Amino acid sequence: xxxxxxxxxxxxxxxxxxxxxxxxxxxxxxxxxxxxxxxxxxxxxxxxxxxxxxxxxxxxxxxxxxxxxxxxxxxxxxxxxxxxxxxxxxxxxxxxxxxxxxxxxxxxxxxxxxxxxxxxxxxxxxxxxxxxxxxxxxxxxxxxxxxxxxxxxxxxxxxxxxxxxxxxxxxxxxxxxxxxxxxxxxxxxxxxxxxxxxxxxxxxxxxxxxxxxxxxxxxxxxxxxxxxxxxxxxxxxxxxxxxxxxxxxxxxxxxxxxxxxxxxxxxxxxxxxxxxxxxxxxxxxxxxxxxxxxxxxxxxxxxxxxxxxxxxxxxxxxxxxxxxxxxxxxxxxxxxxxxxxxxxxxxxxxxxxxxxxxxxxxxxxxxxxxxxxxxxxxxxxxxxxxxxxxxxxxxxxxxxxxxxxxxxxxxxxxxxxxxxxxxxxxxxxx
Numbered sequence: 001x002x003x004x005x006x007x008x009x010x011x012x013x014x015x016x017x018x019x020x021x022x023x024x025x026x027x028x029x030x031x032x033x034x035x036x037x038x039x040x041x042x043x044x045x046x047x048x049x050x051x052x053x054x055x056x057x058x059x060x061x062x063x064x065x066x067x068x069x070x071x072x073x074x075x076x077x078x079x080x081x082x083x084x085x086x087x088x089x090x091x092x093x094x095x096x097x098x099x100x101x102x103x104x105x106x107x108x109x110x111x112x113x114x115x116x117x118x119x120x121x122x123x124x125x126x127x128x129x130x131x132x133x134x135x136x137x138x139x140x141x142x143x144x145x146x147x148x149x150x151x152x153x154x155x156x157x158x159x160x161x162x163x164x165x166x167x168x169x170x171x172x173x174x175x176x177x178x179x180x181x182x183x184x185x186x187x188x189x190x191x192x193x194x195x196x197x198x199x200x201x202x203x204x205x206x207x208x209x210x211x212x213x214x215x216x217x218x219x220x221x222x223x224x225x226x227x228x229x230x231x232x233x234x235x236x237x238x239x240x241x242x243x244x245x246x247x248x249x250x251x252x253x254x255x256x257x258x259x260x261x262x263x264x265x266x267x268x269x270x271x272x273x274x275x276x277x278x279x280x281x282x283x284x285x286x287x288x289x290x291x292x293x294x295x296x297x298x299x300x301x302x303x304x305x306x307x308x309x310x311x312x313x314x315x316x317x318x319x320x321x322x323x324x325x326x327x328x329x330x331x332x333x334x335x336x337x338x339x340x341x342x343x344x345x346x347x348x349x350x351x352x353x354x355x356x357x358x359x360x361x362x363x364x365x366x367x368x369x370x371x372x373x374x375x376x377x378x379x380x381x382x383x384x385x386x387x388x389x390x391x392x393x394x395x396x397x398x399x400x401x402x403x404x405x406x407x408x409x410x411x412x413x414x415x416x417x418x419x420x421x422x423x424x425x426x427x428x429x430x
Contacts, residue, residue: 028052028085033113034093038076047090048078054090056080062095081113104172107136107165116162116182124153131163131177138163144178147187151321191222195265198223202254203274207298211241218252218269225267227252233340234272243340244271245314247298248348286338287357288349295325302336302349309347311336317352 028034036050046063047055058080063071072078084092094115110117119133121140128141140163142150150156163177164185198220206218206225215228227250229240237243244250252269259265290304299312318327328334336349337357 028082028091030082030085030109032082033079033115034082035077035079038072038074038078041070041072041074046072048080048093050091050093052091054086056082056091056093058093058095079114081109081115083109104136104168104175107133107172107175108168111165111168114164114185116164117177118160118162119177121156121159121161123157129153129156133163133175133177136172136175138165138175138177140177140179144180147180147183149321152323155323155326187222189222194221194223198254198257198265198267200254200256204252204254206250206252206269208244208246208248208250211244211246213239216240216244218250220252220267223265223267225252225254225269227269227271231255231268231270231272234275244348245312247314248312249298249310287335287354287361288338289333289335292328292330292332292334295328295330297324300324300328302334304336304347304349307347309336309338309349311349311351315339315350315352 034050034056036048036056038046039049039055040047042060044060046058046060048058050056058078060070065071078095080093080095082091083094086092107117109115117133119131119138122130122132124130125139128139129145131138131140142153144166145153145156161179162182163179164181165175166178166181167176168174169176204220206220208216209219209224210217213229215226216232217224217226229237232240232243250271251274252271253273255268255270255273257265257267288304288306290302290309292300293303293308294301299310299316301308301310313322313324316322316324316327318324334351335354336351337354339348339350339353
């Protein structure tokens, strides 16, 4: 370590170089998107270092979930929008905009910064729904309501959601919002976080997204994996659609993870790895009578004498786009057929396959009765067998009596007609 004047000069030069490399204070503008690190959390405010002289302020309640739990922690990176650049005060930031005094200028900030805005779906219109964002009327196309099919638009009326502003035209008279864009962004963030934690052997719950002849794709919470048809059940199945359906929740195990060159990943999953072979298949065509215990957006939960089970929307037999909450009621009696049962006893049920199961069961009962019980009139061989078993042992069975015919009368000789005697040498008179 150096001492004396030379060391002081070196220290001063290093400090001067560091100060010259420190970034100058940024000048913010309303609507500008910024990114920073959470440096302090107060009772009402979360402070974020965004590279300015004073840390940015975010209202704490906008960073909590529906249960009031804070969704960020110290050191987390966060993206927000500048609402007020401040000056002598700290900049005011927002990660989402509520239903307060929102006007066109506020929506313009949200458009530039990608800040979500909260809105009420007021009514269904042609091609989409009308959304009230504060005092501004906006339009959300049907294709932008949900990542998947939106279903009946009337079912969305009265609901409250967050949207992303994607277009403002005609001086603010035409505002277009999208819920799908917001859901897709959240999905990508969850996928990136999940991929860093995902490992071979992990057991996860997922939702069936698509069913293909070679297997099913399962959404694990932002990232999809493939369950090959050979990994669905221990028994051989001809079609994956016979076992699972779109929208159904399944439990899977990660078999392999192959990371691609572009950042994507190919994930192989298995369902049968979590099911014991002896309990992999439920009793064939088992029909149960139960009651509706819970109704969800993607199906209903039915309580039966053998336990509870889930019926997905695809297995309810409802028209496409129908809402299970309108077709069924809590406590309603309903017949279901067991599709399968896992090793925890949880059942997958179906309503639409009840008639098919009963028809197959009736046919099997008919076949088993006609083959094993000799029901009906039986055959001629069955009658002879019964006769032979009834005769005493050692006594030949009597042959069946033939129908007796009356004996033929003996023919008596008929006298030949008499002819005149012709003596030799006499001529016959004419």
